[in-house]
Amino acid sequence: MKDVEIGTIFLEQISKKRGNALGFWFFRLFLRMGGLFAAYTLLYGVALHYWLFDGKAVKAASAYLRRRFPESSPLMIRLKCYRLFVSQGKQLVDRMAAFSGGADFNFRLLGQDNLEKLANQQKGFVLLTAHAGNWQIAMTTLAGFKKKVYLVMLPEHNAAVKASLGISGEGDFIDTIPPGGAPGDILRMIKLLKEGHIVSFMGDRAYGAVSGSVDFLGEKAQFPLGAFAVAAAAKVPVAVLLASRVGYKLYDVDLTNIITPVYEKGENKKSQLIRWSQMYADILSAFFQQKPYQCFLFYDVWKQ
Template sequence: MKQTVSQQIKKKLEWLGHCFFYTVLVLGGQRAAYCFLYPVIFTYVLCGRKIHRATAPYFRRRFPSHNRLALRLDVFKNVLSFGKVLVDRGWMGLNPKAELSGRFDDSEKLRAVIREGRGVVVLLAHVGNWQTCLVRLKALNVEVHALMEFDQERVSKHFFELRGERPFNIIDVHGFLGGMIEATAALQKGDLVLMMADRLHQGRSASVDFLGSRANLPIAAYHLAATAGSPVVVLFAAKTGRKNYSLAIWDIFYPGRSGREKNEEFVHCAQRFSSALKKYVEQYPYQWYNFFDIWAQ
């Protein structure tokens, strides 16, 4: 596809930005890169419009009483925290010895549902430093599969590739039938299947309440779990310090076992996920990285 001049310039600037931050990371480490984030993000939030458009649907609902200035500050904090997550990924990708220390107090709960032997659908969302924390799943001694987009060109997003130790297999959502055949087979083997449940790409959805407005969330995960007889675990990560994170289970449920009519059951499941996500953003309001109007999808 032919790119316009502005797209070419934007791509070049993105590339330069990446090079700059990787150089800072190599020479000065994580702390130095964090320092550079402040002026870069301040300028971006002050001059950019796109980021305000992308975050406004969330912040208007999360902080309805905030005025314009407070909302600008919210956006700054949000983008800064996202920048730190990206820096961490780059830092850990470039430095094999770099580690974040994390808590996963619920690991025994997760082991218990894995032991049920029916596979587990693990629901994630675009919040916190989820990719970094997934390293912890290696310790579970079970195969992990992630249904996600895997764009080879944007490999910088996948720090596991840089680090050479991806703790999960990627099932391409753009593959035949959205990768659902492989996901089902994985559950039948008793494996873990990770899915993002906060953004609708395609397929069926349910309208649920999220932060006071109706949002359409995908229901494929609940259908998959109900059909395979698997439990659903809602797992969110949060960055809790410069080198610390926490990984926690926010809900566990069993789609299809309530006796409700199928569609009603899936709406109920989507609402449970939405309620867990609401609790998360109440605790970590600036770790929302779903820069997308999920209420309009």
């Protein structure tokens, strides 16, 4: 299987880049023997290794950090890069602990009224996530609702994401679906939404799909438009899900932002899709203003 994108660094890379699962084994051992704090201690050394020797990871992280901290010097950006690596590493450790049963986490659900309304409607809805915070852990908050979640993702990412979410079979409330590379894929997404299911997209990276130019952290960036196109076609709302680590074993899961894409006659459809995508970009920018070290995009979406 191909390497998972650089945005899933550290724990996944330890296994893949070093040729075996030794890194995972060490983290699991530290987690089992000493709990989260022991695993976090190991993490600092791992993050330091990538900070010192993985130029590709540093460059990818710096694309975001330069826009988020435009006043910072190159040296400060480099130091902030290490802090960002540690932040993501802790959330990956949390994710491993949560899905292995090694620790119990508390969640503060923001926008619970929105979620209950969406869950009770006959149709489903589009769930729009981002390379921000710990969206995998946040998915567990949807387990109690009678709607199956379909994650839209590239086939080469399926195994890694299924493993991280503990997806094992048809009985799980989460499954995967390929992106809309063919007309049949789009039609299936629309059908699932009309049947009452949830279709989840990552909204901050296009992966070669149709995109539009939006203002993001002070510069023009390319964001995918597919989530809004599918939602508009199925006539369902888009719920933005953002999960942030706010303390030891504590996460905020934010579902306060709902976007309802309805085409207006006489206006160019792509222009409307870009307008909705801009709303999402503004929500994401505000999130990163408050939580600057929880952006794990690790890709230069501003590069033209």
